[in-house]
Amino acid sequence: MAQIKPRTLSGFMELLPARQVQFDRMVDILRKSYALYGFTPLDTPAVEAAEVLLAKGGGETEKQIYRFQKGDTDLALRFDLTVPLAKYVALHQNELTFPFRRFQIAKVYRGERAQKGRYREFYQADIDVIGDGALDIINEAEIPAIIYKTFTALGLHRFKIRLNNRKVLNGLFAVLGLEAQAGDVMRTIDKLEKIGSDKVKAILVDDFAVPAEAADSLLALLSADDPMAALAPFRGKNELFDQGVAELETVVKYLSAFGVPADHFMVDLTIARGLDYYTGTVYETVMLDHPEVGSICSGGRYDNLAEYYTDKQLPGVGISIGLTRLFSVLEAQGYLNEQLNTAPADVLILPMTEDLSPAISFATALREAGVRAQLHCEQKKFKQKLTYANKLSIPFAAFLGEDEIQQGKVTVKDLTTGQQQALAPEEAVALVRDTLAARAVGSPIQEPQG
Amino acid sequence: MAQIKPRTLSGFMELLPARQVQFDRMVDILRKSYALYGFTPLDTPAVEAAEVLLAKGGGETEKQIYRFQKGDTDLALRFDLTVPLAKYVALHQNELTFPFRRFQIAKVYRGERAQKGRYREFYQADIDVIGDGALDIINEAEIPAIIYKTFTALGLHRFKIRLNNRKVLNGLFAVLGLEAQAGDVMRTIDKLEKIGSDKVKAILVDDFAVPAEAADSLLALLSADDPMAALAPFRGKNELFDQGVAELETVVKYLSAFGVPADHFMVDLTIARGLDYYTGTVYETVMLDHPEVGSICSGGRYDNLAEYYTDKQLPGVGISIGLTRLFSVLEAQGYLNEQLNTAPADVLILPMTEDLSPAISFATALREAGVRAQLHCEQKKFKQKLTYANKLSIPFAAFLGEDEIQQGKVTVKDLTTGQQQALAPEEAVALVRDTLAARAVGSPIQEPQG
Secondary structure, eight states: OOOOOOOOOTTBOOOOHHHHHHHHHHHHHHHHHHHHTTOEEOOOOSEEEHHHHTSSOOHHHHHHOOEEEETTEEEEEOSOSHHHHHHHHHHTTTTSOSSEEEEEEEEEEOOOOOOTTOOSEEEEEEEEEEOSSOOOTHHHHHHHHHHHHHHHHHTOOSEEEEEEEHHHHHHHHHHTTOSTTHHHHHHHHTTHHHHOHHHHHHHHHHHHOOOHHHHHHHHHHHTOSSHHHHHGGGTTSOHHHHHHHHHHHHHHHHHHHTTOOGGGEEEOTTOOOOSSSEEEEEEEEEETTOGGGOBSEEEEEESOTTTTTOSSOOOEEEEEEEHHHHHHHHHHTTOBOTTSOOOSOSEEEEEOSSOOHHHHHHHHHHHHTTOOEEEOOSSOOHHHHHHHHHHTTOSEEEEEOHHHHHHTOEEEEETTTOOEEEEOHHHHHHHHHHHHHHHOOSOSBOOOOO | OOOOOOOOOTTBOOOOHHHHHHHHHHHHHHHHHHHHTTOEEOOOOSEEEHHHHTSSOOHHHHHHOOEEEETTEEEEEOSOSHHHHHHHHHHTTTTSOSSEEEEEEEEEEOOOOOOTTOOSEEEEEEEEEEOSSOOOTHHHHHHHHHHHHHHHHHTOOSEEEEEEEHHHHHHHHHHTTOSTTHHHHHHHHTTHHHHHHHHHHHIIIIIHOOOHHHHHHHHHHHTOSSHHHHHGGGTTSOHHHHHHHHHHHHHHHHHHHTTOOGGGEEEOTTOOOOSSSEEEEEEEEEETTOGGGOBSEEEEEESOTTTTTOSSOOOEEEEEEEHHHHHHHHHHTTOBOTTSOOOSOSEEEEEOSSOOHHHHHHHHHHHHTTOOEEEOOSSOOHHHHHHHHHHTTOSEEEEEOHHHHHHTOEEEEETTTOOEEEEOHHHHHHHHHHHHHHHOOSOSBOOOOO
16 A cells, blocks of 8 residues: 655654653643632634734734635634634623633644744643723732742742833833834843843944933843832833833732742843733743743733724733743753653553453452553463553553452552552552552652752 | 624634533543543644645545645644544554553544534544554453443433444345445445435345345344344354454453443444444444434444554554534533533632732632632722622632731632631631532533433
8 A cells, every 4th residue: 555654744742652641741730720720711713714813913923824725714723822812802702701811721833934942833821811991900910920839830940930011111211212212122122131231232322323321221220130229210200110110019019929939030121022912011931940941931911902803991911831842841951750650551450361350340440449440451471461561651560360369359569669469459459549649749840959 | 993803713612611611521521531441641733744644535534624835835634533643653653552542632623514513623532542463352342331431420321332343244245245335335224214224225226236135134134123133144154244243242242341231332233434444343322312413422443543654553443522512412402510610710709908918828728728719809899799709600709808807717608508607717718628529519411300
């Protein structure tokens, strides 16, 4: 038969079984963590009408989007979870109750040039709180607090959430007379960490006609050790600025109240998060030991979630984890806890008699106790079956031979310790369950000690 | 601003929050049930190279597939989970351990004409066991046993699994001299339930040159009350037939051993499940009270999972639940258990003081006990906040006013009973947790009593 070479597209993550279990374990923790904060799960189509997804249009989005025709319909794959959320909320606004808190963990698609760490299909894990006309500032502090708790639950501790407020930046540009160049200035200061103060100043002054004095003021402020103190002299000159500083102070105060330790967040006035969407607090999150990865969790406050679809004002605040990329970084850096069970089953049962009833009964008893059991009834040698269990890291094997059956017992072998004993089925179930529970400690991420 | 009308494409299911929770609850039970039987979760890309997905090619598939170009690449959305599994196993055959047992619950895409109960994006929930060269017949009995347990766990009881064996059918056609017309005969007898014996006979005889006597034999057999008994006279005439009958007997015997009650399965010789893929046992599952829905769970045994990609022989057996369609049927027929909690949170906390610390502490205590808590800090009247809780069916509200805080208490109101009491925070947590646990009984599906 003519064959096609099997392959998976470049930029599309496809994991081997043990890795998949590790990935799913992270997703489970995210789901549980988000749910504990009162977010409801949402699922929207991966395919939408292209005109709906591209309502905002323009820029990189349009170039990267997977867009295609089916019959007369112009379709596209979603490139984020925010636009589908905007559509959902606009479409169902009369059926939803506000504030509307939803999480969504799902795949999005971007036809970027494939390169290391860039995916064309990847999971985003988003939470958003959407208000109806208004939304209290406290949400802008709760969202990063949830992220703090979520990362901690995953086992990630060495990270820092960086905060800014777009009103501070925009107000500052007004004070410095840079409103006309605001976009260019923002894009330039975004490069501060990469290219340094001197080069940023040169670009600001030479390319964007920023007065040298204004550039100096701005750069001094952006690199201040205590940004809140450095902002103080500018107060009282611009209403938007003052409001932004007040909001930043409030968010910082509440973040502490929400239990985020002081060393896990900082104000960073260089953070802008794009030009035209966020209007208040913005966030980025960096891994302390891997700043080169960039932000692993970003978001912020916006005033109009769905202005392209509805006149209803829907302010909100949200944050997104790029989960596929984060997972690939964790994997590459050896952060995945390899001690946790990744086997497809907890017990491999080897029936050694024609009559399978005792083996099936034992499997049923295990499953009723929540223990994952697999019967191995293939025509293979005993040793091959044990090799199978070892290859898959199945923690226990159970043998049911004539002797065991006659005595109403089952022989359980702990494949980690090599210990083996004949027990009554209910004792065997308890042993396996308790041993597994004792070993199932630790979080999916384990940071190197250092 | 120029606006685009928000819409969701026809044939793409998008649920409101409470329904989504009900859907997710079913998915959770499926995942847990499949995992208990030693299946490992798998996730493959929704987009694949078109030539890979269409390796088999031809027929309805090619017409329905969403296929598109991106750059130079010819892409397509997967239309089932079996072809991606075949690709995965062929591609990773040296890294997998066989028998390979995987489950996958994911969306697939078919650009069918949209009509009631037909979806263009829908979830399939598949399990498959793939052997390396050989696979024991016992798997053909275990798979429907898993389906029995899974449906039962969901709360669905009034269903029947129908079994057949392709070797029986193919052997029978050989005995009756109908090998040349096998495909046509199979398609015709598939209509038996719809159009009746007389019309089927007419088509067989008139259109496909089946001798009247052979047609009578066949029809008598297919409508026999006891199919196994009716098969007996044909034994000893054809090897394939005899093998099929023996397999069917074995599967029936093991099904009982696996605990599937006799009234939940039956041999049905009319079931064929397509022409060119299945080679042994085949399954369909019908809802007793809604036969018009057709099969809600189908599958069977195949000899060559991945013959389009590899020479390696990979026999397997699998079954698939069309989850989106099943859910829409359950919803339409009133089978969803509306008593189970669908709220985004278990407790809505209403802080009534400037200082939020006591409210945040209480929220933290609830979450640590696994109780989902939401702080409601919007600038709204007390009554509006209670209305919010009621609209979302949040089961408890907690008030923290000056009095409560001074006394170190929290007032908890059970919004189901209207009962309200001031309790120490740890007592309040216990009350909420225990009450929720007591109410969280019952399965997601509740069949009408009848």
